[in-house]
Amino acid sequence: MSKEERVALAIKDVVSKMMDRVMDNVLINDPFIKEAHHSAKPLYSALVPDEIFKGSHFERRFVTPFGKVWEKLAQVVAVEAHGNCSMGHSVSGIIGSESLRRIQEVLNKLEHNKKGELKVKPDWETELKYIQEGGGDPIPVSVTCDIFIHNEITNTKYAFELKGPLPNSDQTKVSKEKMFKLLAMNPKQVDFAYYALPYNPYGKKEHYKWAFPMRWFNMQQDSSVLIGNEFWELIGGKGTYSNFIKEVNLLGKEYRERIYREFLEMEPPYNFDEVILK
Numbered sequence: 044m045s046k047e048e049r050v051a052l053a054i055k056d057v058v059s060k061m062m063d064r065v066m067d068n069v070l071i072n073d074p075f076i077k078e079a080h081h082s083a084k085p086l087y088s089a090l091v092p093d094e095i096f097k098g099s100h101f102e103r104r105f106v107t108p109f110g111k112v113w114e115k116l117a118q119v120v121a122v123e124a125h126g127n128c129s130m131g132h133s134v135s136g137i138i139g140s141e142s143l144r145r146i147q148e149v150l151n152k153l154e155h156n157k158k159g160e161l162k163v164k165p166d167w168e169t170e171l172k173y174i175q176e177g178g179g180d181p182i183p184v185s186v187t188c189d190i191f192i193h194n195e196i197t198n199t200k201y202a203f204e205l206k207g208p209l210p211n212s213d214q215t216k217v218s219k220e221k222m223f224k225l226l227a228m229n230p231k232q233v234d235f236a237y238y239a240l241p242y243n244p245y246g247k248k249e250h251y252k253w254a255f256p257m258r259w260f261n262m263q264q265d266s267s268v269l270i271g272n273e274f275w276e277l278i279g280g281k282g283t284y285s286n287f288i289k290e291v292n293l294l295g296k297e298y299r300e301r302i303y304r305e306f307l308e309m310e311p312p313y314n315f316d317e318v319i320l321k
Contacts, residue, residue: 055293075097114190131189206256215259236267
């Protein structure tokens with residue numbers, strides 16, 4: 044079996060197991076019970092069709108478990124390309140006190156504008172250089188990253204903050220602070236730190252416009268930002284993203300049909316399989 048075939052199989056395994064757990068949950072363990080809904084929310088029931096709330100019931104039980112699926116998918120892909128990959132990995136090192144102060148200075152300037160001054164725009168390369176030049180008294184620091192890859196053949200270490208495609212401002216700020224700390228450690232503990240989004244709902248990178256992360260990163264130009272194809276190709280090699288898209292769309296047809304028939308208890312519309320990830 045080729046590496047591409049092993050990656051495709053691993054992707055299918057992770058996504059299908061997650062979807063099977065969701066289906067078991069909404070069909071067996073925690074189904075939508077119409078009578079209970081009517082009793083708990085009689086006003087809502089009188090005004091809004093049950094099918095709307097049934098859809099919300101499914102959504103809540105789908106979105107939460109999917110959060111960790113991105114990390115698991117990244118792990119199984121990276122293992123094939125780099126040999127190992129861990130989730131929730133802790134990196135410990137030494138950072139100078141002035142570098143730590145400069146990290147907070149940079150973040151504060153991005154978060155708070157002084158009256159009468161132009162808004163500070165994020166600039167990863169300039170900010171990181173300023174922080175690394177800080178130095179100061181050595182202080183031990185530990186950072187936990189979402190994904191950590193150590194390619195032992197090239198002896199290259201990668202740290203990733205992996206977030207959903209539409210992250211909020213607070214989690215993005217935390218991620219940037221962690222990335223600064225990782226790259227300010229002396230001696231060096233990681234070679235690269237990235238803020239990564241698994242796919243781009245806006246299509247091309249230059250069209251990405253979700254406002255919250257753009258407060259902290261130049262999402263189009265910062266070298267530390269990876270979106271969609273850039274992320275998957277780095278951790279899995281050429282063709283990984285198209286492999287991912289293909290497997291998700293194949294599974295999508297199967298599970299969308301099951302959800303229509305088994306959960307919504309209706310016949311799928313004739314074009315139900317036309318919605319695909321690109």
